[in-house]
Amino acid sequence: MKARIQVMLKTGVLDPQGEAVRHALGAMGFDGVNGVRQGKVIELDLDDSVSEEDVTRMCEQLLANTVIESYSVEMG
Amino acid sequence: MKARIQVMLKTGVLDPQGEAVRHALGAMGFDGVNGVRQGKVIELDLDDSVSEEDVTRMCEQLLANTVIESYSVEMG
Structure with missing residues (x-):
């Protein structure tokens, strides 16, 4: 079984990495890019015994910093 | 208009970051995690004039290292 977790900075939290990408795209001549946010995606290969609740606990305890x-979580 | 780009290491390319997450989950007592791959997700806020072909060119030229x-790309 697979699980896909997407972790993004919360709205309002500054994203300097995304800003750097936005500037770089502009400098390369790509117009019309108003904003860029960068996050991470984590794909887990799981035994069938692992539930979505387990994955949520992994996120809370390790994979995401829930302050910011x-x-x-997407299972399947 | 929004575009979501997901960038993952190709199959066969070592992913030390994912391996570190797998080890950490095991050490925390989460069993049944056979593999972890970590990638990045980039969300673009775009003018309507920007086409999917433009976004593909952004990926090829800046956002992804297509060697590894x-x-x-997901539009909408």
Whole structure:
């Protein structure tokens, strides 16, 4: 079984990495890019015994910093 | 308009970051995690004039290192 977790900085939290990408795209001549946010995606290869609740606990305890990041879990 | 780009290391390319996460989850008592791959996700806020072809060019030229990374683009 696979789980895909997406972790993004919460709205309002400054994203210097995303800003750097936005500037670079502008400097390369790509117009029309108003904002860039960069996050991470984590793909887990899991035994069938692992539930979505287990994955949520992994996110809360290790994979996301819930003070500044939000996460979403997609199973399957 | 939004675009979401997911960049992952290609199959066969070592992912030390993912390995570190796998070890950490095991050490924390989470069993049944057979593999972890970590990638990045980039969300672009775009003018409507920007096409999916433009986004693909951004990926090829800046956002992904196509030697070792694959990417997927999702518009909308």
